[in-house]
Amino acid sequence: MIKTLRETIGGLWSLLVGMKITAINFKSPEITVHYPRQVVPDLEGFRGHIELVPKEDDPFKSKCTACSNCVRICPTSCISMKAAKPKKKEAPAAEAEGSQEPAAKKPKAKPEPVLFELNFNYCSLCGLCVQSCPTNALRFSDDVYLAGFTRQEFVFDLLARLQNQAQKKEQ
Amino acid sequence: MDEKKAKPEKPAGVVKAAKQEESAEPIYTGYDSDCFIERQDLLNAVQKLDQAGFFLEDVSCMHITEGFHLVYHFDRFDQPGRMGLRVVLDRENPEVDSISEIYPGASWHERECFDFFGVRFTGHPNLIPLLLDPDFEGPPPLLKEESALKDLNHLYPDRGHTGISPESADFTREINNCSNQKSRNKS
Amino acid sequence: MSSMDLRLDTSGDYYARKFQPTKREDTLILNMGPQHPSTHGVLRILLEIEGEYILRADPVLGYVHRMHEKMGEVMSYPQYYPNPPRTDYLHALAWNWAHVAAVERLMGIEVPERAEYIRVITCELNRITSHLLWWGAYLLDLGAFTPIMYSFDDRERIQDILQRITGSRLTYCYYRFGGVSDDIDDRFVEDTRRHCAVMKERFKMFKSLVTDNFILRKRVEEIGEIPLETCRKYGATGPVLRGSGKAYDVRRAEPYSVYDRFDFNIPAYDTCDAMGRYLVRMDEMQESIKIIEQALDTLPEGDYIHPKAPKRPKPPVGDIYFALEGARGKIGIHLVSDGGKSPYRIKLRAPGYSNLSLFSEVAQGTLISDAVSILGSLDLVIPEIDR
Structure with missing residues (x-):
């Protein structure tokens, strides 16, 4: 019984920690580049043919x-x-x-x-x-x-x- | 540069190894100890290595004039040092005992040699193609043409190619001295 | 007509028939792969299952076999440059290095110190990208989708850094006999330093988000236990071995290049389970950052390639075995030269090959869902295994 309770609390805690990190990252600026509307600015060193x-x-x-x-x-x-x-x-x-x-x-x-x-x-x-x-x-x-x-x-x-x-x- | 790892000192008894060291062309060989053994002695020798705590790195095979040259690479976790066991198989009957009883990990390496060279391993539990298509027809892909073959004297000059017995004191000494500890301290 | 034949033929293909002989009537033969997402490529595993439990498992390889060893025999030494990195595309630089270093040692080509440092820095950066991809993909296997987004963010940034120098993002072909193909500049040093600092913060986030997560622990702890003795018998190396409690790392055991000048730990966990292997890799990324920072601090000036490095090497007769530590374990190259301009025989030792071979033993008696966890924890790259 105590074990189940502890597991539940542990699971909930993990959930909260996860939600917190997600929230922090939600507020951070976007890092993806929406190709083709945007292009990656710096491609120095790229080797084409x-x-x-x-x-x-x-x-x-x-x-x-x-x-x-x-x-x-x-x-x-x-x-x-x-x-x-x-x-x-x-x-x-x-x-x-x-x-x-x-x-x-x-x-x-x-x-x-x-x-x-x-x-x-x-x-x-x-x-x-x-x-x-x-x-x-x-x-x-x-x-x-x-x-x-x-x-x-x-x-x-x-x-x-x-x-x-x-x-x-x-x- | 410090990368050039000198081979550890060998006891005077092992003449051929010392000889190779003197020729000094390839300075680093990666082997801290290596020796030829006879085909029928393989299981015995591998057993000794197993007792000494070695693990199998891989089994490398090559096609030579005499037939096939198998190199079993062993190394140790606790006292690192690479041991190479070299076995020469004749052309007509490329067959050798499987060591997969002692090292189950050898099973795949042996299947690979069977795939690429057609070398048969007696006592192997499951000697079927591993990397090649089972429907593949034709000679094993890594066999060389007759004109491209080289013999042992060409590939391994300045050393004897006769096997030493795993029971001999030489072999025990090879195992005991197999360590890169000295060169490690140096670098 | 042909569909009729297919329906009647229940014996399966060659490997299924070989796997077949089972005396039991209540078991089922299941093909996992070759297109199963958890096999990370084209690995096929034949399973005999009873309900959800695995009785026997047998991996079937060779779906991406390209015979790199034969290619090595027909091409000259420099022409073989692009091949080894394509065996293990996740830690391409390590393979690149193994090939280059084997030839260098066989010929006695000197490598300038600066080049050795550049190699260490780029190789460790590449190791981090490899582990990051493994981390994301493994968690994807276990059902967690978000982490791969974070890991790809960091990974892409490292790839940007490497791309500026090497010109590629994945299958690098950067090292040359006697050095590297291009020098690094101040911006590379700056970018790397900055990113190392970012990564240190990210690891804290990874830890609280994933490593300490309750669900992950349930999926990896006490799953897929590989005793040390099994590792030895199968020749398993790398994080698999270190997750079984043996701190064996080629960078320490057979020091190559300038690794002996850096202070780093070799993480090892003796829990032997998937969690142990997971933690080893997480720690290893931090150790790699440590190495990179030290190397950047002490980066010497000088040539990035030896001025007298041969363009068309012809090594002397002899054979050499060179091993180094890749992201998945011990990468070995056995090179036999007959004095010609292409190797007489080149044998590639893929660490994943030995690591995977112990799967059939470990998988016995586990649940199928746990087998997915075990496979992921071995960090397989199939093209490396198939070569």
Whole structure:
């Protein structure tokens, strides 16, 4: 009998303590962010998929020298790249593929990518490609709200993306 | 740096361990004591470890030219120190006694080895696939191709690969000296 | 047609048939999982029950088996970076560390002191997030909904801190051979300090809200008693072992990194029940905060990665076993190198694997609702167990 009574009192006490904490928290300011009406303000450090870094003097051209270090180090082989030397015979072909127009201007025949594709479906965001890049031509994008309906939408042509970004900047 | 844990001193009798220490390529091995034992001695040796208060960490298997190399990792709560028991199984008949009678926890580790390598454990109460699909057909997934296989002399150079008897004084000494206490004090 | 077949076939699948042979007519075979919410992932447990009581239990694994060990053999050492953190996604940094440290020790790569401190800080932060998630989810299993909201609040804040440095929120891939991938800055130190202070207050709230709660105590006290000897026989480690009264912690037993410089306790409770394991984890979070604060106080300057750390390591021939303390117990990596650019064999020891294997013994004779409590108190992460 006494035991039951004690248990009841113990239970009631727990209840009261719980209610008190709930009441305190009820008064405290809201901590949830109501997406999409609000967005999280500080997303520093977020690592989205990789993108190419433009040259300082020419936003239409990437810093990439087509050394293919990133292709080799990628654990899931999600980067595919084709390189070409703009001065050589492939140069016109490269231009036809939609590469940069001022490519032929360069006197030094430095190889540059004519195709840089990322299959983001397989990427595990380890960052090895960014770190292995000798010219710092890769960086993480900050598109947090990336979403799509098909797998094809996550195969990114990074050269085209660079062009788009440069165009947007010019406008 | 202090992370490099030197192996505890071995009595002069255990020549092969001392030899490995001298070669000094991998400084930290994680083993405070490890020895090869013969296949038929396994139960006996494990029994001795059980009496000495060890617990089983895991059973690691690998495919080598000679067949299979099983490493049983033991450690102790009270006097930490890792003991590795190495058993080599031949290719034609990869079979060894199950230690799940002594350590019931070994049961799953043995089932895993059976899954990945096809090693059979005699006396195991329930040797059925654990991690792999029971309908999985084909060779065990962790078997290597013939060209990729390495032998014991390649993987464990500068040491003997013949088993010592669990009854011998050497083995008892290995158990008694199995402790990382010394290196712990050092760091 | 096929539905007819299904109806007639009462023998179940392969595992159910293997589990079958029961002489009794009045018992029932019950599949708990693989989609049962209390199994935290895809764990299936075959139960033979008599009324509400469990006579036999047999976990069936392998629903999220990904063969990380084979992947390790076909990939080069740096390419394997993202894999170990994905086995146990709740304490990803510990797995990351285990892999990195095994290779470092095999090759004799030096790690700068600052990097070791950063590792300790981030790994302990990650341990707290892991325990917080366990805390919320376990109470959810037991029927208390509110705590997970509080725990997620704190957890998300820690993840914000870690995200700024590591770039990810869950499956961190931060440690590198010879150091870490990015340095920490003053803001990280500041944020961490501030959050540690907040957490200390929160623990008091957690205690009065949940730990002292009457209903919780009824659900965890004297439930799922695991004697120390059972822990030893099954190789259980971590909070499960410490909840059975043995203060065994790899950070103390086999000191790695700079853990020997910090003053912290190893909580242990010898009640052996779910409450013991619960209290161990609650205390451990506070100990982790202690470690973090000490590490922040004494954080040395210097490199965050060794300047001569190899980009494409080729360890010498040999094998190594490296163990460290994860949130669930002893994480071990057995790495065998044949001198090539990828391991000859890499074996991952998942602590949850050994911890779960004792379930069939402990569950015998308990109520089904208590089995849920026991499973939760083991803190299972199925992808880690299945690897």
